[in-house]
Amino acid sequence: MGDRDWNPLGYKTLYRELFKKHLNRQEMLMNMKRPVGWFFAFHPSELIYVFDLISAFPEQYSAYCAARGSSVDLIDASIATGYSHFLCDYFKTTIGAIIEPEKATKPLIPKPDFIVGSRALCVAHHEMADVFARYYNVPRFVVNYPYWTSDSLKNVDELTKEAEWADELYVEYTVKRLQKLVEFLEGIAGEFDEEKFKQVFKKSERTSKLLIEILKLMMSKPTPGSQREIGDFVFISFFVLGSDYALEFCQKAYEIIKERVKSGEGVSDERYRLLTFGIMPWHSLSLYEYCERMGANFPVNLYVNASVHLVDSKKPFESMVRRSMHFTNSSYEMLESIVKTARKADIDGALLLENTGCRITSMIIRPLADVLREELGVQSLILDAPQCDPRVMPMERAKTQIDAFIESLS
């Protein structure tokens, strides 16, 4: 199999700008001695900007450690302390960094003044929040989103998360808990500014629309971009949605991909279109490039798709609830929305990453593979791929499996 030209969108520079602005903001707020909060994926990130909070994300920090090579030592430190091997890599890496900071990649994640736990993706987030709060002896607030089932949610759009119907009982309770979160944050960071809240949500709405448009454009033929670039969208949609710099990033990123699609250029000479799902293996992102160089492109990354939602600035609290209406937080009948996306993207196969220790993403993998095979007649390759532990996914082994899979598609 030949090595084809690889032609990414060039978002690297945009990400660099984004991170720089994010870090500048953090530094400025540090100097102002603003409180530090720890948050998890699918939390209402807009509130960080409403309250001028310094935000820290154990998941993002762990991904950073994985990319820099320190996560293995940190995972080992956590297991040596008695935490189980089959727990989330993000948890093990962060705990490792707390217990043995000298082994962790610098700069270290700042110590929290408070923690916001949630269950918009997993109970593990809530359990982690408990453990971290106990280590640091800081207040912890829990937002409990429902796990959506076929009797509580109907016909969700896979990208926007707009639903034909959602049970009011759950929406109302979650909205009330989110309002309580605002009260909790007021107690920590000072008075709530209504006007600022509106402005942040307007920005969030514009950003969310652009994110969705970009992901729709990714489904063009040929696939315009690389998952090495698109994979990092989760940082924007999970953690900095509502910021100026997220909006700026998305505006530029949208223009770039729009032009790319207009010109009919692809990330590589496309032979196969693959759907992918699973938390990205942050230690080995070259995996995507490897596939793309062989002409196997990824018009759909369901994990990235799960991270976005359409924000309605006129209904901010309902939008925060909508954030939880992704297929990884829904019973498996909801996989029908995935089939629609996969059909639209005209996929030839799927590369599914089983994240050891993550029950949410791993348990749904085989049903997903079954649905894709039964509904679309496409095959899946399932790889053991914990997001921070490269020992379980040696690249050479992964490449061999991918080679064989791609050969089977021809």
Add this chain to the structure above:
Amino acid sequence: MEGMEMREPFKNFYRIFRKREKITEYRNEGRKILGLLCNNIPEEIIHALGAVPVRLIGFYETTALANSKAPSWMCMYSRGVLEGALRGDFDFVDGIVSATTDDTKIQLFSSYKFYIKPSLAYLIQFPYVKDSLSREFFEKELERFVSILSKGLSAELSDEKLKNSIEIYNDYRKVCLELEKLRKEDSPKISSVEWFALILSSLAMLKDDFVKMVKEELERLTDFEGRNDFKIRIHLSGTDFYHLEILKILEECGMAVVSDDLCTSAGYYTGFVEGKDLRAVAKRYSECSACVMTLSHSGLSIEERLRFIKEKVRESKADAIVVLKDRGCEVCGHQCPWIVREADVPVLVLDLDFPVSVEQYRTRIEAFVEAHGGG
């Protein structure tokens, strides 16, 4: 009491459990059976609607079918249930009920529903938080549960029926506490194997029948000779545990298990419903601190669990704790180091997976007993 052999009437209870004798009987009577995937399901509601709530448990040494549909590192409980479901061993079940108490219970619910397609399936949404807003929500959630279940079972819930079921379940809890006393005497009258034979049987029959059967035997049990041949009194900690084989090893090595906080034992029956309506049921299930996932307004769930364990250890005069840490259990995985660190007594952690490495366990247990077992 000499040796580790299970005596009557425990043998009888265990046979009822393993052979599902009562369940077969109920089915033959035309009753609907609902399989539960968690200990924290408000069974009173199911019972009051005329159905039979039973805990689904799968005993398999290998779980090849489950491993083809879910990761092999998941907890033994979930693999066992999925294996049983895929083999068709749970065909006696008309529906399933689970709860959002941990990730595995949620995903197991989805997986079961996806592959087996039971006609009735409900996932109870727990609020985790114990403030008034969440309590109110949980009451409504149980009303929703009643409404969906009533439709599925073609039955109606009345105040009277619910009151009656609450009384039966409270009776059951009283009986368990009575039995607990025999277990934690200075010379324990019930061995751990016998204890679990008894308690597990209660998960596979109507509580009315269990209470009746136990009451008939209670006098006989009280007269049993206590056990004096042990070296150390143990509190057993963990989640969904049901393997008597491991208990046998503990006992053979000189341990007497006098209390526990397991989801299939004390974590299940602890806590009365104080009241006669749905509101009281909601209060009991959202406040039950025996569960590893509930948490108070002021504290963390780990702290609640530690308090529960320490209280159990104190009451039972346990000398040490043995943690049965299922390798795939997320709850054990997060909480175990805290139990080890903060317990007031020595702790032995046993990593659990199947097939059981008998000799490895035995060596570790013997060494622990030697170190902490006194004379």
